[in-house]
C-alpha cells in the first residue's frame with residue numbers, strides 16, 4: 001500500500017486547500033466565478049503528464065474506468081478482438097466486455113506478464129488491440145510485444161495500473177502504446193483513494209477520452225458548458241477535486257516511495273541470495289517498482305507449503321496466492337465469452353501452473369530492517385524444511 005504508507009501533513013493540507021482555496025468541493029469544470037481560479041483535477045492532470053512526459057492526461061474516477069475509457073478512445077468497439085493476459089486484475093477483461101469487444105486471453109510466461117509468443121499466436125484478422133498489463137510493479141516485455149503489434153497493425157493499450165513509476169529500458173510505463181491506463185486506488189504507487197488516469201500523446205485519442213469520461217462533451221474553448229456540443233457518446237467517469245488534490249501531494253513523494261521500495265526489495269533479495277529459490281523473471285530489473293518479490297516454486301503444492309509456513313509466522317502474501325480469485329482468468333467463470341485461444345476452453349494451463357506455484361511477498365515503503373530480516377528468516381526456514389520438495 002505504498003501511497004497510503006506515506007500519507008501525512010501534505011495530503012491533509014491538500015484536502016483542506018480544496019475547501020480553503022476553492023470554496024468547497026466543486027466539479028472539475030465550471031463554477032468559474034466561485035473557485036478563485038483553482039482547478040485541482042486540471043492541475044493533477046498537468047502535473048502527472050509532465051512528470052512522465054506524456055502528451056496528455058485525462059483523470060478519471062478509477063483505474064477500471066481508465067482501462068475502459070482508454071480502450072474506447074483507442075477505437076475498440078463491438079465485435080473487436082482484444083488480446084490480453086491471463087494474469088491481470090479482472091477489470092482489464094471487464095472493460096473489454098463492457099465495450100462489446102471479445103477478450104482473447106493469452107498465457108503469461110515466467111515474467112508473470114504477457115508471453116509475447118502467445119500474443120502473436122492469438123492474432124487473428126479480427127484483432128483490434130492488445131492490452132499488455134504490467135503486473136506487480138514489473139513491466140511486460142515491451143520490445144517483442146510492440147514488434148508483433150506493429151507487424152499486425154494492432155493498437156497497443158497498456159494497463160499500467162500496477163506499473164505507475166515503472167520503466168522498461170529507460171522508457172516509462174504508459175508511454176509505449178497509443179494510450180494507457182493508470183490506477184491510483186488505495187493499493188497503488190500513488191493513492192487518491194479511488195482514481196485513474198488515461199494518458200496518450202495522440203490529440204485525437206485524448207479528445208475522445210475527455211469526451212467519453214464526461215457525457216461526450218467536446219470541451220470547446222470559450223463555450224459555456226450548457227452550450228458545449230457532444231463530440232460522441234460518453235458517461236460520467238469524472239474525478240473529484242478532492243482526489244486530485246491528494247494526488248498532487250502524493251506525486252511529490254513518488255521518488256521516496258519507489259526509492260524505498262527498491263532498496264527494501266534489494267535488501268530482502270540479498271538475504272535470500274544463497275537459497276535455491278527461483279524468482280519471477282524480470283525483463284528490466286532497473287525499472288522494477290520494487291513493491292513485490294515473487295518466488296516461483298516447483299509446484300503448486302510446494303508453494304502452498306511455503307504459504308502455510310509463512311502464515312504461521314504471521315507473514316501474509318500479496319495477491320498470489322491469496323487474491324488469485326481476482327487475478328487469474330481461469331477463476332472468472334461468471335464472465336461471458338472468455339476463452340484461451342490455444343484450447344478454446346477456460347484453461348490457461350501454463351499460467352495456471354505458474355500462478356499457483358508463485359508466492360508473492362509485499363515489499364513496503366516503511367519496511368524496517370527487522371521486518372525484512374523476519375520475512376527472509378521465515379522464507380529461509382520454510383525452504384530448509386521443504387528441501388526435498390523444493391528439489392535441493
Ligand SMILES: Cc1ncc(COP(=O)(O)O)c(C=O)c1O
Nearest residue numbers: 062063064089091161162183185
Ligand atoms: C492491472 C489492473 N488493472 C486495473 C485495475 C483497476 O483499478 P481500480 O481499482 O482503480 O479500478 C487494477 C486494480 O487493482 C489493476 O491491478
